[in-house]
Each structure stands twice: as C-alpha cells, then as structure tokens.
Amino acid sequence: MNTLAQKDNPLAYEFFTGMPRRETRTLEDLFDNYGVRHQTLAKISDMGFTVNTLIRMTEQELDDVIQTMVENFHIELLFGERYGLKAAVRAEKKAIEDEAERQRTMSFSSKSEKKRRLEGGPLVALKEVGKKKQKRRRLKELGEDGEDRPREHPFIVSEPGDIVRGKKNGLDYLFDLYEQCGKFLEQCQQISKEKGEKCPMKVTNQVFRYAKYTGAGYINKPKMRHYVHCYALHCLDTEQSNAIRKVYKERGENVGAWRQACYLPLVSMARANGWDIEGLFNRNERLRIWYVPTKLRQLCHAERIKHGE
Known part of the structure; x- marks a missing residue:
C-alpha cells in the first residue's frame, strides 16, 4: 500500500503505524502550555524532528536528543524547558494510548454483544469477561517488563550510607x-x-x-x-x-x-x-x-x- 493510500485510509494508517489516526499537529501545538520557547521549537524543527518522530521515541532516546541539543548544538535550554519537552511528549503518548484503548474497547464490546446474541446463554458472556481480564493482565505484564511506557524511576539519588525509606530505593x-x-x-x-x-x-x-x-x-x-x-x-x-x-x-x-x-x-x-x-x-x-x-x-x-x- 502506498503512502497516499495510508494517508487517506485511517484503518490502513493504524495497521502500519500501530497507533490510531489523530488530527495532524505542529510542534507548536504539541508543546503549547509546556514552557518551551519558540526559538527552541525552531531549533528542533531545523534538526529535522517532527511531532510523529518525537512521540515515537523512548524516554531514553528523548534524553539523548536533549543532551545532544545542549552539548553538540550548544542550545541553551531553560531548566523548565527540559521537563516541558518530556512532559509534552509523555502527555501526547498517553492521549494516543487512551484513544487506542477506547477504540479497542468499543470494538470488543460490539463483537462480544453480537456473539452473545447469536449464541445466547450466560456462559459465553462469562468467557468473554475472562478473556478481557487476561488481556489486561498480559498488557500490564508487558509494560512492567520494559515496554515503552512512561513510569517513575524506582530509585532516588542518595549518598553512600544513606538510609532510604518508603517505596523508593537508594x-x-x-x-x-x-x-x-x-x-x-x-x-x-x-x-x-x-x-x-x-x-x-x-x-x-x-x-x-x-x-x-x-x-x-x-x-x-x-x-x-x-x-x-x-x-x-x-x-x-x-x-x-x-x-x-x-x-x-x-x-x-x-x-x-x-x-x-x-x-x-x-x-x-x-x-x-x-x-x-x-x-x-x-x-x-x-x-x-x-x-x-x-x-x-x-x-x-x-x-x-x-x-x-
């Protein structure tokens, strides 16, 4: 399927990219209200990055980009801009994941309802609920094993000998x-x-x-x-x-x-x-x-x- 067909067909777009189609956005839209200056966005654009490129990056890759901007391109990022860049990308990823989950849920509910009507009986409905729970459990396990999903680091910076209490470790x-x-x-x-x-x-x-x-x-x-x-x-x-x-x-x-x-x-x-x-x-x-x-x-x-x- 060519690029034009992918662009015109939302289902094809989702199949090839793994993400639901969303309205095209600019870098200004993506980082709006996140404290990123226009001159910084211009530099990011000059480096060849687009909205699609950024939201498909891992946290580590985004850290590398920021590090490269500062050290190799000598771009003076404000302290808040570093966090704004990552927060905006993280929020967009979350919005895409939520939209994908909503569409999957709607599709699943529609198919389940149709199957129950055709086959009848409460046993089928119970099986469908069980499959849905297993699917959620598998997705959760995948996320914990390293899938690209924003999550909090389990460690905090500590000096040698510090006793760290709570949910985090030193x-x-x-x-x-x-x-x-x-x-x-x-x-x-x-x-x-x-x-x-x-x-x-x-x-x-x-x-x-x-x-x-x-x-x-x-x-x-x-x-x-x-x-x-x-x-x-x-x-x-x-x-x-x-x-x-x-x-x-x-x-x-x-x-x-x-x-x-x-x-x-x-x-x-x-x-x-x-x-x-x-x-x-x-x-x-x-x-x-x-x-x-x-x-x-x-x-x-x-x-x-x-x-x-």
Whole structure:
C-alpha cells in the first residue's frame, strides 16, 4: 500500500503505524502550555524532528536528543524547558494510548454483544469477561517488563550510607543488585560446569532467568542494563562517583539527571586509556562480567571524532 493510500485510509494508517489516526499537529501545538520557547521549537524543527518522530521515541532516546541539543548544538535550554519537552511528549503518548484503548474497547464490546446474541446463554458472556481480564493482565505484564511506557524511576539519588525509606530505593541498593548479579553468574557457571555445558562469562539472559527462577524477580534485564554505566563509574572511580551523588542529591535532582551525569567521567577515562573503553571494563574484576553499553560506545566514538584522534 502506498503512502497516499495510508494517508487517506485511517484503518490502513493504524495497521502500519500501530497507533490510531489523530488530527495532524505542529510542534507548536504539541508543546503549547509546556514552557518551551519558540526559538527552541525552531531549533528542533531545523534538526529535522517532527511531532510523529518525537512521540515515537523512548524516554531514553528523548534524553539523548536533549543532551545532544545542549552539548553538540550548544542550545541553551531553560531548566523548565527540559521537563516541558518530556512532559509534552509523555502527555501526547498517553492521549494516543487512551484513544487506542477506547477504540479497542468499543470494538470488543460490539463483537462480544453480537456473539452473545447469536449464541445466547450466560456462559459465553462469562468467557468473554475472562478473556478481557487476561488481556489486561498480559498488557500490564508487558509494560512492567520494559515496554515503552512512561513510569517513575524506582530509585532516588542518595549518598553512600544513606538510609532510604518508603517505596523508593537508594543508590547503594542499586549497586548491590549488580553485586548480586555477579553471584548469580557464578552459580550459573557452576551449574553449567556440572552439566558439561558452555559457561556464560558475562551477565546474559541466562543469568537473569536463573535469578528470577530462584525468587529474585526484582533483578531484571531492562533495569540492570539501564544503569550499568553508573555501576561502571562506581567500580572504576568510587571517589568521583560518590562526589557526583552528593552534588546531585544536594541539588534535588532526580535519578535520570544523575544517570546522564555518569557518562562524561567514563568518556574522559576512555580518552586517557586510548579510547579503549572495553579494556577499562575487562581489567576491573567486578566490571568485566558486564557488556559495555551501546550509548557509552557511541559517546566515546563521537568524542574521538570530535578531537580528531
């Protein structure tokens, strides 16, 4: 189906994009009342971003765009603009999801009613209700396992030794999860040796499955991959890691801002090490079991090209 047919046919549009058709909006409409200045919107447009591009980005990708605007394009974003950009995109995604859910519910209700009328009897209605509950449960589980859905970080910025209470956890707890993963890896290696199978040398999906099997379901791949560079800084330069934690706690920054701040020291270390970020990981006893994050590799490559090295 060509582009024109997709544009004229709302059903085709939804099939190809996975989202219901909404009225075309401009960047000004998207960020209206979110404190984003016109000159900032002009820069975003000059960079080639559209409404459709932005609302299909993950939270991490949007963080990367903001970081690029500030560091590479030297765009001076106001403090509130950073949050306004993300809040506007998050709200638009929520509106699209709500509209899609409304349409699915209406379609489902129509089909269920028609089927009950044709087949009759209360048993059919009960089965339909049960299927609907199972579907909602599966969607919820998918969201918890890493689907692109806005949600609050489970951690807060804390200094070493801070006792964090309530529903959130401190960074000491986060780093302890990585230590636990190391122990689960050792157990997986021992089991593989006993079975005569190939031993995993790094924390792979096998280790995460084993952790879940033993009851450590709180250790999951998306979460551990998300903060692995923060743990790397903690292992390679604990003093600098603690200093950054202290500064960002005093500022009242959230864990997302702290996470972004952990990249720069690692890039500096890589430069001092001849841009061998892999070697930095492999030479550290606790860090060698983790893969170097793709984002960290990209930043090192960009800085290397920037300095002509």
